[in-house]
Amino acid sequence: xxxxxxxxxxxxxxxxxxxxxxxxxxxxxxxxxxxxxxxxxxxxxxxxxxxxxxxxxxxxxxxxxxxxxxxxxxxxxxxxxxxxxxxxxxxxxxxxxxxxxxxxxxxxxxxxxxxxxxxxxxxxxxxxxxxxxxxxxxxxxxxxxxxxxxxxxxxxxxxxxxxxxxxxxxxxxxxxxxxxxxxxxxxxxxxxxxxxxxxxxxxxxxxxxxxxxxxxxxxxxxxxxxxxxxx
Amino acid sequence: xxxxxxxxxxxxxxxxxxxxxxxxxxxxxxxxxxxxxxxxxxxxxxxxxxxxxxxxxxxxxxxxxxxxxxxxxxxxxxxxxxxxxxxxxxxxxxxxxxxxxxxxxxxxxxxxxxxxxxxxxxxxxxxxxxxxxxxxxxxxxxxxxxxxxxxxxxxxxxxxxxxxxxxxxxxxxxxxxxxxxxxxxxxxxxxxxxxxxxxxxxxxxxxxxxxxxxxxxxxxxxxxxxxxxxx
DNA sequence: CGCCGTCTTGACTCGCCTCAACCTCGGTGG
DNA sequence: CCACCGAGGTTGAGGCGAGTCAAGACGGCG
Numbered sequence: 001x002x003x004x005x006x007x008x009x010x011x012x013x014x015x016x017x018x019x020x021x022x023x024x025x026x027x028x029x030x031x032x033x034x035x036x037x038x039x040x041x042x043x044x045x046x047x048x049x050x051x052x053x054x055x056x057x058x059x060x061x062x063x064x065x066x067x068x069x070x071x072x073x074x075x076x077x078x079x080x081x082x083x084x085x086x087x088x089x090x091x092x093x094x095x096x097x098x099x100x101x102x103x104x105x106x107x108x109x110x111x112x113x114x115x116x117x118x119x120x121x122x123x124x125x126x127x128x129x130x131x132x133x134x135x136x137x138x139x140x141x142x143x144x145x146x147x148x149x150x151x152x153x154x155x156x157x158x159x160x161x162x163x164x165x166x167x168x169x170x171x172x173x174x175x176x177x178x179x180x181x182x183x184x185x186x187x188x189x190x191x192x193x194x195x196x197x198x199x200x201x202x203x204x205x206x207x208x209x210x211x212x213x214x215x216x217x218x219x220x221x222x223x224x225x226x227x228x229x230x231x
Numbered sequence: 232x233x234x235x236x237x238x239x240x241x242x243x244x245x246x247x248x249x250x251x252x253x254x255x256x257x258x259x260x261x262x263x264x265x266x267x268x269x270x271x272x273x274x275x276x277x278x279x280x281x282x283x284x285x286x287x288x289x290x291x292x293x294x295x296x297x298x299x300x301x302x303x304x305x306x307x308x309x310x311x312x313x314x315x316x317x318x319x320x321x322x323x324x325x326x327x328x329x330x331x332x333x334x335x336x337x338x339x340x341x342x343x344x345x346x347x348x349x350x351x352x353x354x355x356x357x358x359x360x361x362x363x364x365x366x367x368x369x370x371x372x373x374x375x376x377x378x379x380x381x382x383x384x385x386x387x388x389x390x391x392x393x394x395x396x397x398x399x400x401x402x403x404x405x406x407x408x409x410x411x412x413x414x415x416x417x418x419x420x421x422x423x424x425x426x427x428x429x430x431x432x433x434x435x436x437x438x439x440x441x442x443x444x445x446x447x448x449x450x451x452x453x454x455x456x457x458x459x460x461x462x
Numbered sequence: 463c464g465c466c467g468t469c470t471t472g473a474c475t476c477g478c479c480t481c482a483a484c485c486t487c488g489g490t491g492g
Numbered sequence: 493c494c495a496c497c498g499a500g501g502t503t504g505a506g507g508c509g510a511g512t513c514a515a516g517a518c519g520g521c522g
């Protein structure tokens with residue numbers, strides 16, 4: 001196994017205050033691994049034996065209902081910790097993490113969590129800041145689901161995606177990982193049919209351009225209007 | 232100001248491992264206060280200067296959309312910490328906390344948070360366990376809102392309420408704080424009209440008994456069936 | 463006693479889900 | 493190299509769940 005470079009962790013908030021030596025320690029305990037598109041990193045309900053840091057790619061966090069429907073809880077981008085059940089005193093993962101596109105992640109044994117927290121200055125604080133952001137995001141989704149119409153929810157979901165994972169291309173911003181109509185419907189609590197209809201309509205109006213598992217937004221401002229249209 | 236009794240905090244998880252002397256220290260720094268029904272403890276967006284422990288009553292945590300609609304994020308029962316923005320690295324409260332019925336709470340300056348965490352064994356761990364539970368609950372609500380019908384969501388909301396705040400009375404379990412149709416609709420993302428119709432129908436079937444700001448469940452089992460009815 | 467907040471109930475409407483059929487494209491194997 | 497196949501996407505028709513509009517009853521509090 002080739003040695004991991006210290007510069008990998010340097011810019012990531014939880015590790016920002018650490019010395020080169022400390023980062024070396026942390027890296028030496030990490031297990032790197034590649035995941036194929038669609039592969040599960042861990043499964044809902046499984047023992048939370050490890051926690052993860054995504055180095056490259058995008059992770060989709062999914063929950064499955066008893067009746068087999070899927071709901072996308074959130075997406076994780078590179079540089080973010082995930083699977084941090086140990087941080088919240090849980091012994092099992094609350095959701096399934098699936099690689100959306102090819103991914104590269106480090107992982108550590110869950111038993112190291114409290115070691116990191118107590119030994120490394122700023123690690124806990126920064127990590128809980130991340131948790132706080134996710135909680136805030138979840139709260140917003142609850143409010144959205146409870147008050148907005150499907151059209152607005154889909155518009156907002158796309159806007160969130162381009163903010164988090166947008167990549168500038170000529171004539172717009174591309175969501176930089178494979179994203180099907182079905183995926184979007186699972187993020188917004190609707191059906192792939194309705195999403196397809198909306199994207200078709202928006203394409204005609206020049207707001208988005210989309211294809212097989214690919215969505216680019218060409219006119220974000222119009223989407224903002226749609227997403228916040230009152231009543 | 233009369234001295235608070237140490238036995239108040241003893242049974243509460245974050246303080247369970249502490250000595251009598253430590254609890255005394257903590258109590259001496261606390262400010263107790265009573266809140267009238269409907270009074271706000273703190274407001275969404277305000278500087279998070281204090282964090283709270285609810286000693287008695289029930290707190291409703293509410294978010295307001297730009298268009299003025301309200302969404303109930305969760306309810307807090309006695310013995311729970313709330314307004315713990317500092318724990319998640321936030322400097323403002325993400326939601327408004329309103330007393331549902333008369334309440335009594337202690338509060339501490341936010342600057343004491345990191346003191347508590349570092350000085351008192353088990354405080355951090357137990358608190359983050361609480362956060363974990365709330366995150367799990369939020370996740371469940373997202374899944375519910377995204378996949379279930381209104382009838383099922385209302386049934387599940389009532390079940391959650393009787394589990395958390397239920398009080399046995401003859402012929403059923405009463406939700407032990409004032410809860411209007413409007414409140415229930417704000418918890419489930421629907422309208423007070425629909426909630427009223429559902430409760431009327433359930434009352435005819437002998438599943439609930441309800442009145443002005445009062446709901447009691449007489450047949451929880453039937454509600455469970457309604458709440459998980461497939462398709 | 464009168465008023466206002468809460469609750470109820472009917473009638474109507476429409477957003478979005480369901481059902482169904484078909485299209486398109488990329489990958490695979492003969 | 494081409495034919496096939498299946499996953500993903502599109503689009504129409506129809507129906508119903510639940511929101512909106514509207515009117516009135518109930519009941520607690522000042």
